[in-house]
Amino acid sequence: MSRLEVKGLTHVYSKGTPFERTAIEDLNFTVESGGFVGIIGHTGSGKSTMVQHLNGLMKPTSGQVLLDGKDIWEKPEEIRALRFRVGLVFQYPEYQLFEETVYKDISFGPRNMGLEEREIDARVREAALLCGVGDELLERSPFELSGGQRRRVAIAGVLAMQPEVLIMDEPTAGLDPRGRDEILSHVHRYHEQRGATVLLVSHSMEDVARHATSVLVMEHGKIAMHGSVSEVFSRGERLSELGLAVPQVTAVFARLARAGLPVPTDVFTVEQGEAALRRLLRERGVIS
Numbered sequence: 001m002s003r004l005e006v007k008g009l010t011h012v013y014s015k016g017t018p019f020e021r022t023a024i025e026d027l028n029f030t031v032e033s034g035g036f037v038g039i040i041g042h043t044g045s046g047k048s049t050m051v052q053h054l055n056g057l058m059k060p061t062s063g064q065v066l067l068d069g070k071d072i073w074e075k076p077e078e079i080r081a082l083r084f085r086v087g088l089v090f091q092y093p094e095y096q097l098f099e100e101t102v103y104k105d106i107s108f109g110p111r112n113m114g115l116e117e118r119e120i121d122a123r124v125r126e127a128a129l130l131c132g133v134g135d136e137l138l139e140r141s142p143f144e145l146s147g148g149q150r151r152r153v154a155i156a157g158v159l160a161m162q163p164e165v166l167i168m169d170e171p172t173a174g175l176d177p178r179g180r181d182e183i184l185s186h187v188h189r190y191h192e193q194r195g196a197t198v199l200l201v202s203h204s205m206e207d208v209a210r211h212a213t214s215v216l217v218m219e220h221g222k223i224a225m226h227g228s229v230s231e232v233f234s235r236g237e238r239l240s241e242l243g244l245a246v247p248q249v250t251a252v253f254a255r256l257a258r259a260g261l262p263v264p265t266d267v268f269t270v271e272q273g274e275a276a277l278r279r280l281l282r283e284r285g286v287i288s
Helices: 047-054 076-085 103-110 117-130 147-159 177-194 205-211 229-233 236-241 249-257 270-283
Strands: 003-011 021-030 036-040 061-069 084-087 165-169 197-200 214-219 221-227
Touching: 003 047, 021 047, 021 197, 021 221, 021 270, 036 047, 036 205, 047 084, 047 197, 047 249, 061 229, 076 084, 084 147, 084 236, 103 147, 117 147, 117 177, 147 165, 147 177, 165 177, 177 197, 177 205, 177 229, 197 205, 205 229, 205 249, 214 229, 221 229
Parallel strands: 036 197, 036 214, 084 165, 165 197
Antiparallel strands: 003 021, 003 061, 214 221
């Protein structure tokens, strides 16, 4: 069953002026309930503009965004409630922290949902635990924390609303590899535990290959490709034409295959690569 459906979505900035620019044009795609979609494309391809339409932060110039089959702009007065169901984490979300304590920041969304205090407290602590924010940090000022800790607090604030759809626009930007892996593991855990639908905008092909089940590729405000991880990343030449690349491990296995080694070329994660090499070594009697 489709959770999100985008039909003919177009957005024109400064329409009717000399500065008119079409950011996205005639986008059509669906996202199944519980899916995990990676969204890739070079800077300026329209990724951020597109995802801001999915929870009503931007209104289409034309076209529709449907949530569970209903146009999100059918009743504009309900758009605020929609944003509790479709959570959006911006790039560098820690810059949006503003409360006196971590607890108050994480509780801001649930409190605005009108929940009872007991439910708010339960959601704050569950989201904090899910994002690796310890109880000892809840009464501290978020501005006393490290950059990675603030990022986790900001994400916990969105997860505390328990959105059915979670959209993340470059959530690991600026983090070191360890911090990036930690953030994405929190997102993956939320996806599995809640059965949430997740859309992840990322410049990291490795992250998309590891976590997503399908990939949407954007180019000049249009959809260049949309399919499973295997379908998209097996088209290395087309991705190269778009200024993108396959995951590094995929490129390595392609070179090994060209060198004559009997290895698969549909390897997209390090874990898949390790398994493939172990099979090859066992077949040759190198390991048992």
